[in-house]
Amino acid sequence: MIKNSTMTEIPKSSYDAQKKKIYRNWIVFSSNKISLWSFYFLVLLILVASFASFIAPHDPANVDLSLRLQEPSSVYLLGTDELGRDILSRLIFGVRTTIYIVVLIIFFTVPLGVAIGIIAGYGGKWIDRILMRLTDIFLALPRLILALAFVAAMGPGLLSLVVAISLTAWTSYARIARSETILIRKENFVKAAQLQGAKPFYILRHYVLPLCLPSVIVRLTYDMAGVILMAAGFGFLGLGVQPPVPEWGTMVASGQPYLLDHWWVSTAPGFAIFITSLALNFVGDGLRDVIDPRQNY
């Protein structure tokens, strides 16, 4: 428990109370230095994505074959690729693609997974059995083969990639939300609300959902790292985002034929993938320490 001046002051509004809670969580989170710096790094990435057109020194799609496979130099800080495009600029614009993919997948998977999980966990009995078997079916789908099927059906591109990953990724949120719900359902304050006459939907919305979210968010941060790796993997196999859109996985793949003679083509995007997923994992660790739902009871 942290003691400081803001803890002893009497909160005068719900805004005060919220602020105090956030402050307390921030103290816990920032005490983990690696998580803190990883968090700063991710904020930086978002800023880079927002201002990519100002930061990037060159046009990421500008093909100039006379400049192909240039070594890193003062003009091209990370060198150029096999079509003479500036790798640093492509890396900077690639952040956008990565964030875009991650956000789309979160948008498709988290609401669906959490909704199914809490309904299954709170409903119990046959509702639980039907919904969880459904989840198992989707969990059993092989992602890579599914992606190949989507690429065959809809052509390679961002959408097939997102659909292929989302179709199986929501299941993990359903499982987490369900197991959390089963614990929350037994809590006395939920029983008290039931005795006050709260309807199941009210309890799901105000009791179960907010208490599930911490575990879901922690899982989400870890999963984001996984999604970035998977998207990069699909990109590497040529199933993901198509050129000329800069994408880190595709960039790694494009450097593969020149790996021994022109190492920088694959190294820079590979390093970006590595650092970003590492940072997400560290932030996940930090968040887990902050919002361990058990510690607040």
Place this chain on the structure above:
Amino acid sequence: MIHAENLSVIFEKKGQKFQALSDVSFDVKKGESFGIIGESGSGKTTILNVLSGMVSQNSGAFKLNGTLQYVFQDPYSALHPYHTIGRILEEPLKIRKKIVDKSLIIQCLKNVGLGEEYYFRYPHELSGGQRQRVVIGRALVMQADVLLLDEPTSALDVSVQAEILNLLKDLQEKYKFTMILVTHDLPVVAFMCNDILVMRQGKVIERITSTNLRRGMIKNSYTKELVDLSF
């Protein structure tokens, strides 16, 4: 107020049957403090669970007029951890879509011995005794006719126990609600309740008034044993 007849509850786990209650009957009048005492496993909490609808009886029936609220043994899990105390007290009104009057909530906080300054606190900032006061306050806000108290003080310090029990007694005089107090603590039940039900292994052993208990006018040998153990 409450009329229960031949309540029986059987729990089944992996084919093993356990008779938690067998043929339990009792009446509680409006505004009465009714105590249920027994060892752990005697079925006293099961009675509360049946009355509150969390467990359904296998046979028998009960009639209950009015609204219930439960005061739990563990005050630590009885309050929503993400809601402020004010919000927790407003919740019964919100659930019934009634207008939330903040002065009413503050009055309620004062009634249970907490000040206005607790309105925007979170449960984890409160001690066990203070939390139990909030739980009691919540029952007052929803104007519960019956309070089910499941060992309300056993998780608290001895000094705080007396405070909570006195608070409950005062509030009952003021608001005239009915109390059903379940405990294994004979002095507590003798202090709080006029009428006491002694339970053992799911059966009612004896119904006795606290006056008779104090005078030693006990019919049953098990009740005598309990009294000898605690005084």
